[in-house]
Structures are given as C-alpha cells and as structure tokens.
Amino acid sequence: MAEKKVLLVTGAGRGMGMDIAKAALAAGYAVVATGRDPGKVAQAVGVTGNRTDDLLTVRLDVTDLAGAQAAVQAAVDRFGRIDVLVNNAGNFIAGFFEEITPEDFRAQVETNLFGPLNVTRAVLPVMRGKRSGLVVSISSVAGFLGAEFTSAYAAAKFGLEGWMESLAPEIAPFGIRTMIVEPGFFRTDLLTPESTSFAEPSIDDYAERTRRTVTAWSGMSGRQGGDPAKLAAALIELVGSDEPPLRWAAGADAVGALEQKAETLLEQADTYRKLSSSLAHDDA
Template sequence: MTDKKIWLVTGAGRGMGTDIARAALDAGHAVVATGRNPDRVAAALGAHEDLLAVALDVTDPTSVQSAVDAAVHRFGRVDVLVNNAGNFYAGFFEEITPEDFRAQIDTNLFGPLNVTRAVLPVMRAQRSGVVVTMSSSAGLIGQEFTSAYAASKFALEGWMESLSPEVAPFGIRTMVVEPGFFRTDLLTPESTSYAEPSIEDYAQRTRQTVTAWKSMNGQQGGDPAKLAEALVQLAGSQEPPVRWVAGADAVAGVEQKATDLLAQVDAHRELSSSLARDDATANA
C-alpha cells in the first residue's frame, strides 16, 4: 500500500483495535478510529493530523451510519474497514442465559454486519476496498466453555467466506484474521463476562477454567503490535489472503483441525458416497 489509504477501525479505544489503528497511522495512512467513547479512543491513540475519533456502537445501525458518514465527510472515502469490536461471554452452554447468548451474537456477528453494510456502498462506488474482520481460532475450533463465542465467530467465518465472491467483481477484497492467544484485553473483566454458576455438575470445571483463564490474562505469548503491523502489510497487498491464521498456537490448532476433518471424512467415506438415488445410478 504505497499511497495513503483511509482506514476505519472499530473498537479502537483499547486492545487490538488501538494497535491496529496505531500501526496504520505509523504506516502513513489516515485512520477513522471508532468506539463507544470517542474521547477514550483519542486518548489511547494521541493527537495526529490523520486521525479522526468517532463514536460508534456496532449494535446500533444509526450510530454506525453516522460514523461512516463522518469518515466520508472528513476523508472522502473508506479504503480499509477493520471489524475489530467484540466481546466474550464465557461459560458452559447450559449456564449461559439465552439473553447473554443472544447479546454475544448481536455484538460479534451482527455488529460487523451492521458496519460492513454501511461501508460497502462507499467501496462499491470507489470500485475498491478491503474488508477485514477479526475472527479467532475459535472461529474454526470449538472447545468447552466457549459455545457462545465460538458460535459468533463460526458465523463470522461463513458470512465472510460467502461475502468474498459477492463483492470481488467490484474490486473489493475480504480478509478474515484468526488470532490465537495474544496479549490483548480480551480476558480482562471489561471484555469477558462469565456465566453465573448454577449447575453443580459443571461447578468444579467452571472454577478450574475461570482460574486458568484469569491467570493467563497478561501472560499470552502473542504480541498484538506485531500482529497489527503484519495486518497493515497484508491488507495493503495486491491479493490479501482470504484467511490469515495469526500466531504459532493458532497455526498448530488449525492444522490439527484440518487433519481431524479429513480423518472424519475418511472414516465413513464409503457410506457417505453410497447415498445416491438408485434411479440416478440406473440412468447414468
């Protein structure tokens, strides 16, 4: 990306969003950095002539449209959208309330849908753009205690994979980022909510999991600043990857998932391949 581009980053007031916005500014781009509290966003990033801090609640379509309008009014275009805002409702499925499960989907899935829906008309008019969505290794690999979060991220993966060929004819590219464990704010009380324990059968595992995750906070091996710099580089390439697995732990996990999927296909290949209608065989 040799020319200055206009980036719009959601959830830029802290964590990975701040690192991504800062990396884009450092690379010479202009950034519309958004968050529920624009003062916090501006304080996190500091003063910069190419920075516009804007209020944006990804769950509110009116707020989203106002932020996109502000971006276009200030800079005239949006070249790179980074759907980064999100949160984490953790717990065993039976103990996550329906309201909390729905809230997880609302933020992590419908939030990016809202923002992308508002940005795509701008990119189509330009006949160019890159839509980047922050997923997770949990978007490909489910595990206990993450049913709501994984459901939201699995859905993101399917949406982005389907969106990619829809917008490609307009010069718009898409990229899903699948990080492993990075030293971000995700496991802090501000980003993670734990289901209220209510079922004795899960009690011991809940205590063990919550203790382990809280001890992991601030100790994750991934460097979010390095991820942000790499993301800026990839988003500026001629052909951004449709998927980018970020972090050695994520690479190992995705490789194992791919191996497991192929093994599951092979385990019942003969049965799976014997399900054609008999009349189709006769007419062949």
C-alpha cells in the same frame, strides 16, 4: 488526502484495535478510529483531541446500525473514502452453554456477529462506489475450533467466518476483497473484566470445571505469548499487499490449531467415505 488510503477500525479504544490504529497511522494511512467513547479512543491512540490531519475519532457502538451509518458518513465527510474496514470490536461471554442465559448468548452474537454486519453494511456502498476496498474481520481460533466454555463466543465467530466466506464472492466483482484474521492467544484485554463476562454458576454438575477454567483463564490474562503490536504491524503489511489472504492464522498457536482442524476434517471425511458416497438414487 486523496493520495492517502483510509482505514476504519472498530473497537479502537484499547487492545488490538488501538494497536491496529497506531500501526495504520505509522504506515501512512488516514485512520478513522471508532469506539463508544471517542475521547478514550484518542487518548489510547496517543492523540489529544479528536482530530489530526490523518486521524478522526468517531463514536460507534457496533450494535447500532444507525450509529454505524453515521460513523461511515463522518469518515466520508472527512476523508472522502474508505479503503479498508477492520471489524475488530468485540467481547467475550464465557461459560458452559446451560449456564449462559439466553439473553447473554443473544447479546454475544449481537456484538460479535451482527456488529460486523452492521458496520460492513454501512461501508459497502462507499466501497462499491469506488469499485475497490478490503473488508477485514477479526475472528479467532474459536471461529473454526469449538471448545468447552466458549459456546456463545464460538457460535458468533463461526457465524462471522461463514458470513465472510459467503460475502467474498458477492463483492469480488466490485473490486472489494475480504480477509478473515484468526488470532491465537495474544496479550490483549480480551480476558480482562472489561472484555470478558463469566456465566453465573448455577448447576452443580459444572461447578468444579467452572472453577478450574475461570482460575486458569484469569491467571493467563496479561501473560499470553502473542504480541498484539506485532500482530497489528503484520496485519497492516498484509492489508497493503497486492493479494491479501482470504484467511490469515495469526500466531504459531493459531497455525497449529488450523492444521489440527484440517487434519480432523480430512479424517472425518474419509472415515465413512464409502457410506457417504452410497446415497445417490439408483437411477442417477
């Protein structure tokens, strides 16, 4: 197995993680596909049993640091190395901020931010030992563009992006790169009941907007324009390139949203430029 690069992906039991595992196998990687149920992961990736020459399925709940360390050790025991980590596992707790319970808000951040932190913390010593590697984190348009009904999800994804941007220069001296992936709307399981939880309506002022939003999002599930298999194939192509991008907006809608945010930031910087630039000490 020494000649094969090894890719570990979280949340491979369904959705985008499954497609990433399949695309990596097709591209010649050895793959460590993780999820809460290894049997379901093997079935999703299309393998009967938990091992082939190029595939290892491992149980992993990303909120469990000890479990992440055990999964990484299993990968090293099997393949001897980890070249690429794809932090993909996540869920979606949707609703207006006042109606999301503090417990649910914290749980959203625990899974979508601290989950990738746990797995990356376990993987980095392996990559540092090899003086090479790539850490990929699946973010979202919600990682740079806030919107109503997504406060908990956006908080976690904004945090993910800030952490990744800060991590990049810390680990670059060890030959380890990072990449943030920001998908738009793809036909994944994200809006299905298995992945999305809606806050329980409790405030009349939000009731009508909640009803409209839940109806619209439920109707969108399974009809999103993006093809996750194409995203996975493109991601594996970028992963294998000499210069993986620090940030990749996946989908035409994501590119448009990123451009919109960039224009808004430039406008906001310019609007009060004179006032903002007048705050130095007089003796400076």
